[in-house]
Amino acid sequence: MSIKILLGISGGIAAYKAAELVRGLRADGAEVRVVMTAAAQSFITPLTMQALSGNDVRCDLLDPRAEAGMGHIELARWADLVLVAPATADLMARLAAGMADDLLTTLALATAAPVVLAPAMNHRMWLHSATQENLSRLQGRGVRILGPAEGDQACGDWGPGRMLEPTAILEVILPPVDSGLAGRRVLVTAGPTREALDPVRYIGNRSSGRMGYALARSLSDRGADVVLVSGPSALAAPNRVDLIPVESALDMQSAVMSRIAGCDIFVAAAAVADYRPEASVGEKIKKDQAELSLRLVKNPDILAGVAALPEGPFTVGFAAETQRLEEYAQKKLDAKGLNMIAANLVGGESGGFDRADNALLVLWPGGRRSLPLMSKTRLADALADLILERYLAYSSSQNS
Numbered sequence: 001m002s003i004k005i006l007l008g009i010s011g012g013i014a015a016y017k018a019a020e021l022v023r024g025l026r027a028d029g030a031e032v033r034v035v036m037t038a039a040a041q042s043f044i045t046p047l048t049m050q051a052l053s054g055n056d057v058r059c060d061l062l063d064p065r066a067e068a069g070m071g072h073i074e075l076a077r078w079a080d081l082v083l084v085a086p087a088t089a090d091l092m093a094r095l096a097a098g099m100a101d102d103l104l105t106t107l108a109l110a111t112a113a114p115v116v117l118a119p120a121m122n123h124r125m126w127l128h129s130a131t132q133e134n135l136s137r138l139q140g141r142g143v144r145i146l147g148p149a150e151g152d153q154a155c156g157d158w159g160p161g162r163m164l165e166p167t168a169i170l171e172v173i174l175p176p177v178d179s180g181l182a183g184r185r186v187l188v189t190a191g192p193t194r195e196a197l198d199p200v201r202y203i204g205n206r207s208s209g210r211m212g213y214a215l216a217r218s219l220s221d222r223g224a225d226v227v228l229v230s231g232p233s234a235l236a237a238p239n240r241v242d243l244i245p246v247e248s249a250l251d252m253q254s255a256v257m258s259r260i261a262g263c264d265i266f267v268a269a270a271a272v273a274d275y276r277p278e279a280s281v282g283e284k285i286k287k288d289q290a291e292l293s294l295r296l297v298k299n300p301d302i303l304a305g306v307a308a309l310p311e312g313p314f315t316v317g318f319a320a321e322t323q324r325l326e327e328y329a330q331k332k333l334d335a336k337g338l339n340m341i342a343a344n345l346v347g348g349e350s351g352g353f354d355r356a357d358n359a360l361l362v363l364w365p366g367g368r369r370s371l372p373l374m375s376k377t378r379l380a381d382a383l384a385d386l387i388l389e390r391y392l393a394y395s396s397s398q399n400s
Contacts, residue, residue, distance in 0.1 A: 003174070004031045006079035006113070008104045009049070011039020014086035014120035014163035018044060021085055021166040022052040028174050033075065035059070035104050037091070061103040076110035083173060084108075085146075086120030086163045089131050095143070096134035116144045118169055123150075123159025146172055149236075167377060171217055171239040180392050182223030185263045187313070188216045189256065189270035189302070191231035193249045196280040197294070205271050209233035211318075211358060212269030214380035216241045222384055224265070229255045231270060249273050249299040256302055265391055266313040268303040271320065275299060304336045314391045319343040325361055326368075333363050340364040340390055342383060364390055 005025055009018045018034075025032050034049040034057045046057040058075065084091065084104070091104070095117075100106040108115055117138070125131060126148060139145060147164040190212020194202040209230055216228040217238035228237065229244045229252055237243035244259075246252045249272050260266065275296035285292070307315045317338045319329040322345065329343035342360045359373040360383060371382050 003029075004033075004078055004080045005173070006075060006082045006107065006111075007032055007034050007053075008082065008084035008087075008091075008107070009034065009036045009040040009044070010084060010086060010088045010091040010104065011037055011042060012086045012088045012120045012163075013043060015040050015043035017163055017166055018085060019048060019052055021169060022049065024166050024170045025174075026053070028170065030174065033058070033078070035075070035107060037102055037104055039088075039090075058103055061106055073110055076107050076113075079107075079111055079113045081173060082108060082111050082113050082115045083118070083169075084116070085118035085169060087117035088119075089121045089125045089128075092117065092119065092131065092134045092138065096137045114142075114144065116146060116173060118146045118163050119148045119161070120163035121148075121161050123157055123161040126161040127159075168236065168239075171221070174221075181219060181388055184224045184265060184391075186216075186219050186224040186226045186265045186267065187229065187256065187259060187263045188212055188219065188226060188267045189229045189252060189272075190216065191233040191235075192271050193231045193252055193273045193299075194247050195249065195273050195276035195299075196247075197277055198281045198283065198285045200284045203273060203275070203277065204232075205273065207231070207271035209235050210376045211380065212267075213238060214376045215267060215269055215383060218380040218384035219265075219267075219387070222388060227259055229259075229270070231272075249276060249302070253300050253302050253305070256306065260306055260309065260313065263313045265316070265387065266306050267316045267387070268306070269318050270302075272302060273299055301336075303338070307337045307339075314339045314394055316340045316342065316387060320346045322346060326363070329361065329363055333365075339394060340387065362386055 007022060009015050022032050032053045033055045034053050036046055036057060036059050041059065046059055050057045094105050095108055100109050135145065146169055148160050149162040149164050150160045151162045191209030192205045192207040194204045196202050213235045216226050220226045220238060220240045227242045227244060229246060231246055231252065244255050246255050252270060252272060276299050278295040278297045303317045306312055315338050317332060317336065319332050319341055321328050321343060325343050325345055329341050333341040342362050344358055344360050357373055358376050358379055360371040360379065362369045362371060369386060371379055
């Protein structure tokens with residue numbers, strides 16, 4: 001049975017994110033009904049939300065057609081979860097005061113379902129003592145608060161007050177998918193590594209970590225217990241995922257090898273530097289020479305090390321190539337003894353490092369599958385399903 005979510009939208013610029021939120025909820029199988037405040041309709045139209053949700057949008061408490069059957073009580077009883085996104089400072093103040101002066105606040109009082117708020121407002125409004133008091137009062141009543149995030153705001157200020165992105169909200173409120181990964185231990189690496197030259201400079205690469213983070217989320221959504229070992233990244237850790245931040249390739253190797261015992265699946269999505277400086281100097285290198293020579297030494301191959309472990313995990317590698325994609329990926333699969341490899345082209349006009357979209361060619365002994373260009377979020381879901389498929393087939397063959 002699908003989860004029934006009542007989405008409340010209050011009047012802030014972040015209301016535009018509600019459209020993506022509804023699409024994400026429905027894509028994950030939720031049934032969605034939308035309630036909008038009068039102010040919210042100044043930012044996004046009820047017609048838009050009706051088209052996306054597939055249901056009539058309610059805006060008025062005293063709507064004769066709906067209230068002939070006590071519509072607000074029916075809605076309050078219908079919902080498994082009430083989510084307000086965005087929740088403005090005004091909306092939070094009215095909820096904290098127990099007011100019921102419009103349909104949304106009335107529903108919040110009438111429902112027995114959990115109530116979740118995703119605040120969005122100017123950072124000074126968020127930090128104001130009145131808002132913080134309202135926040136404490138709402139949390140004391142069991143209301144769950146998601147965010148807000150820090151960052152640039154529509155008013156030009158910077159600070160806490162941005163509504164969480166829809167993908168982050170979805171990760172929290174939707175239950176994990178029941179699959180064959182339930183209870184399985186998965187270790188994922190993501191992001192770049194930084195190999196220090198001096199206290200200021202390092203050798204690195206353009207990896208953003210998006211693919212590895214999205215894959216960690218997808219595997220967690222399928223019930224796995226996920227540990228994410230990540231090089232430096234601006235991304236927030238997915239919910240229900242244990243994040244282990246590291247800096248260099250040696251740091252990542254240590255973090256992986258100390259945690260790999262007992263893991264069922266290892267996914268090496270990190271872009272680990274192949275080489276590091278032989279020595280990192282303790283002070284900043286001055287640019288007083290016309291030329292500078294660096295002696296580099298090879299970093300350990302973390303993926304090959306895990307694949308070579310006796311009774312090691314089902315091991316998935318990644319290959320980023322600029323040419324002859326399948327040929328080089330197949331060589332890497334064979335040479336390292338991997339169970340599976342996901343390969344992509346980098347350096348072109350689409351996909352690859354530091355981009356929102358990607359495409360993958362996935363190989364395993366005796367098989368292949370192409371995953372076309374799509375957002376890394378969707379691609380992670382498709383790859384997670386394929387990892388599950390191949391892992392179950394591998395486990396079955398090992399036990400037969």
